[in-house]
Amino acid sequence: MRQANADAWAIGDMVNRLKIEHKLKVKDIATMTGASRQRLSELRRTADAFPSKSRRLDRDIHFHTVAARAARRLNLSPIAVVDEIIEKRIDSARQATRYLAERVREEETRQSLVLVECGPDTGVIDRCHHRDFRNVLPLVSSGTVKLVLADAPYGSYGKYSDGQHTRVSSTKRDCDALCDAEARSAVTDLLRLAPPKMTAGGCLILFRPGALADPPWLLNAAEQFGWACRHAVTWQRGGPKLGDGRAPYAAATERLLVFSRGSEPLVNHDGSARSDLLVVPATAKSYARVDQHLFEKPVDLMRRLVAKHSHKDELVLEPFGGTGPGCVAAVRLKRKWIYVESNRRNFELGSTRIAQELTKLTSRN
Numbered sequence: 001m002r003q004a005n006a007d008a009w010a011i012g013d014m015v016n017r018l019k020i021e022h023k024l025k026v027k028d029i030a031t032m033t034g035a036s037r038q039r040l041s042e043l044r045r046t047a048d049a050f051p052s053k054s055r056r057l058d059r060d061i062h063f064h065t066v067a068a069r070a071a072r073r074l075n076l077s078p079i080a081v082v083d084e085i086i087e088k089r090i091d092s093a094r095q096a097t098r099y100l101a102e103r104v105r106e107e108e109t110r111q112s113l114v115l116v117e118c119g120p121d122t123g124v125i126d127r128c129h130h131r132d133f134r135n136v137l138p139l140v141s142s143g144t145v146k147l148v149l150a151d152a153p154y155g156s157y158g159k160y161s162d163g164q165h166t167r168v169s170s171t172k173r174d175c176d177a178l179c180d181a182e183a184r185s186a187v188t189d190l191l192r193l194a195p196p197k198m199t200a201g202g203c204l205i206l207f208r209p210g211a212l213a214d215p216p217w218l219l220n221a222a223e224q225f226g227w228a229c230r231h232a233v234t235w236q237r238g239g240p241k242l243g244d245g246r247a248p249y250a251a252a253t254e255r256l257l258v259f260s261r262g263s264e265p266l267v268n269h270d271g272s273a274r275s276d277l278l279v280v281p282a283t284a285k286s287y288a289r290v291d292q293h294l295f296e297k298p299v300d301l302m303r304r305l306v307a308k309h310s311h312k313d314e315l316v317l318e319p320f321g322g323t324g325p326g327c328v329a330a331v332r333l334k335r336k337w338i339y340v341e342s343n344r345r346n347f348e349l350g351s352t353r354i355a356q357e358l359t360k361l362t363s364r365n
Contacts, residue, residue, distance in 0.1 A: 008061045012047030015040050049078040056082055062093035070100040074107050125315060125336050128327075128351040133319035133340040137193045140338065145197045146314035148204040149305060149326035150190055151297055153183040184217060190319055191225045191259075197317075201267045203230070203260045203309050207297070210234065210253035222259060230266050231258040233275075235301060237282035256305075270307045278304065283325075296322050302329040310335055324350030331357045 018024045026044060030037035042065060049068035056063070059082070067081035074081065085096050124139045187206070194204055204227065208214060222229060233256040256278075260266055268274055280301040302325045306316055312334050318326040321341035330337040331354065339354060341347040 002057070005057065005061050008043055009047060009052075009055065009057075011035075011040070012043035012045075012061075013052075015044040016047050019044065050082075054079045056086065059086070060093055063096055066093060066097050066100055070104055073104045074100075125338055128321075128324075128339045128341075128347070128354060130342070130344065130347040130351075131340060132342045134189055134193065136338070136340045137197060137319070140197050140317070142196050143199050144315050145194070145317050145338075146199050146202045146310045146335075147306065147316045148190075148194055148198075148202075149302060149316065149318050150187075150204060151207045151318075151320050151322060151326075152187045152190065153320065154209055186320075187218065188221045191221050191227060194317075195226050195261055198261055199314070201260075201264060203258055203266060205305055205309070206257045206259065207235075208255045208257055210255050214257070226261055227259040228262060229257050230260050231276065232256070233258060234277050236277060236279045237298075266309075269309060269311055272304075272308060274308075280304070297325045299325045299328050299332075302326040303333065306330055306333050306335060321350050322346050324354045327354050328357050331361060 015026060015029055018029055019026065026041050027037050029035075030040050033040075043061075046061060046065045046068055049071070050064050063085060064078070064082060067085060068078045071078040071081045076084075081100070085099065088099065090096050090099055124136065125144075129136045191204075198204075219229070235254045235256055236252065237254065238252040258266065278301060280298055283296050283298045306326065306329045310316060310333075313336060315336040315338065316326060316330040317338045317340075318324065319340050321327065321339045323346060324339050324341070327337040327339040327350075337354075339350060341350055
């Protein structure tokens, strides 16, 4: 084992010398020796990253290889990364690879979150806010918001009775953790606070349970605060399902109420066909995943809504942000955005997701 390790270091040093002193390319060395070009490149980079006196010869060279790969992304020296691996008592290169992959992911997430952290002087737009939307909307300038995507809490409106027992339908969303009065207050306050913030031709899209009629308080609040419901669109999120015979119909659908202010007409911004039915598969749920909101909306659905109801550089607001699919769609379509989420876990998931999307956009540009 030690001899194989020493031989690997010797090969890396040799390739390095040939490249520096004789200006040979790795592919030419591979052709002359019949060795793998990828293997020679890997050994050369590892030998280059670790001068002879810094090598831990009691460890496999693969430890050094994975450390060299991760060092730049962690903003550490390769030697420091090897020392960290050894300090963690990691015994195999495979374990080291897994550990460093997680370290890199955490570090890149931490760095990318700087892009979306909202400090006291960073403004409101293109920022993530771990706050109640009622504390953020007053900070938004009047006449600036083109589209509000509101996946509001349902409270316990998803409950129904079969005459003997109160049961919970598929529309009950435990993650909201709000009673009826709290959910009602949140939606009412959004309808009250949003109108002055809207720009000409703006609209508010409110997600509702697909199986239930809209309660009178919702329609009364919309009318009271100057909203007119222009469309009730059905989102078909999956194939028809058979229930137990007691639940309401439409378990595989949700409805989207599309509001505009007063007499303002809705504008079809992308020229696509307007339909009362949107067929988009729901985001697959996985109870084993910790990085997923179980009731998140698919980005493709949000992308269609953002494209239809806004133009480039116009502002999209997601007041009940969840994991931020609306703002992810806004970033992809080059809209301005405001993400607001009060739940800590959901905020961490959503802000990380948006930050990663921004990082991708930056790297492409």
